[in-house]
Amino acid sequence: MTALTEFQRLEAQGVWRETPETRQREVIVSLGEATLTLMDPRTDKPLSHWSLPAVTRLNPGRTPALYTPSTGEPDETVEIDDPLMIEAIERVQRAIATHRAKPRRLRGAATVLAVLLMLVGLIFWLPDALVRHAAQIAPPAQKRTIGLAVLSDMEAAAGPVCRRVSGQQVLDWFTPPFVGADSLVQVVPGPLNGARRLPGDLYVLGEDLLAASPGPEAAAGHLLSARLAQDDDQVTLDALRHAGLMTALRLMTLGTLPQGAMKGYGESLLAQPLPRPDLAVLPAAFAERDLSTEPFARSIDPTGTTVLPLIEADPTRAGTPARDLLTDEQWLALQQICAG
Structure with a gap:
């Protein structure tokens, strides 16, 4: 997808909290094709990997943007104030959502077509089948x-x-x-x-x-x-x-x-x-x-x-x-x- 290719090497600073009880720490947020990687800025060691389709923004429209990797209790969070990174995350998530919606639309269209074919079959087949049955019995x-x-x-x-x-x-x-x-x-x-x-x-x-x-x-x-x-x-x-x-x-x-x-x-x-x-x-x-x-x-x-x-x-x-x-x-x- 274009959005993924465009932002696959993007990095920005963020503030990460692993749990509500732990203190905040600065991290480097790296945007991948389908993941956010949170790394220690001193050692470049990965601290956490988030799946982009599961990332949820907790404060839409406000800055810094607050994200969590799940839709449940926001135990783990990261704050990002870099506008380019925020826009990148939003665009990549939209691209993923659109990509997911296409198969659903195709499945929906296929289902509708199958139902229509069944109805047409019943309209044209059922009357003659009933007449045949009447003749036989x-x-x-x-x-x-x-x-x-x-x-x-x-x-x-x-x-x-x-x-x-x-x-x-x-x-x-x-x-x-x-x-x-x-x-x-x-x-x-x-x-x-x-x-x-x-x-x-x-x-x-x-x-x-x-x-x-x-x-x-x-x-x-x-x-x-x-x-x-x-x-x-x-x-x-x-x-x-x-x-x-x-x-x-x-x-x-x-x-x-x-x-x-x-x-x-x-x-x-x-x-x-x-x-x-x-x-x-x-x-x-x-x-x-x-x-x-x-x-x-x-x-x-x-x-x-x-x-x-x-x-x-x-x-x-x-x-x-x-x-x-x-x-x-x-x-x-x-x-x-x-x-x-």
């Missing part, structure tokens, strides 16, 4: 409620769910091997180009797929593909992210879904491409269910160009017989699910 009935709310919003653009009893009975009978025994499959009149999974093991098919297919194999393939593309927790999380934090909190605390929580979400899903799994995993899943991959592949690309690996991996080509999913009468009933 939601029981099947709650997820189904969310899925039905999404489907209800979807009906505004895709048309009301087709309710013909005979067609729904066929749908309920042949779809469990592809989507699970507890799943619910619904058909809407609007085009979906396949099947989409909603929360609560709810699946939606478009009537366009049923009308354009020669049999139920393509519909079965799309349902299986939708199941493999996303799990129930993921589609529930996506729906709750749309609904927002307050909906997630209400779902966790009260177990109810606010009316209109999924408004706009079903329609936005219709504008998005259908999620599809890696085509490489499909042949094995189709083979496990004795289902041909070709009708599914041709429904995606009638030319077969973009789905050729899926067609070539058709398990029926390897000699595995395809299962008969429906009779002609059942298939006709399914195709007419939206009629009347």
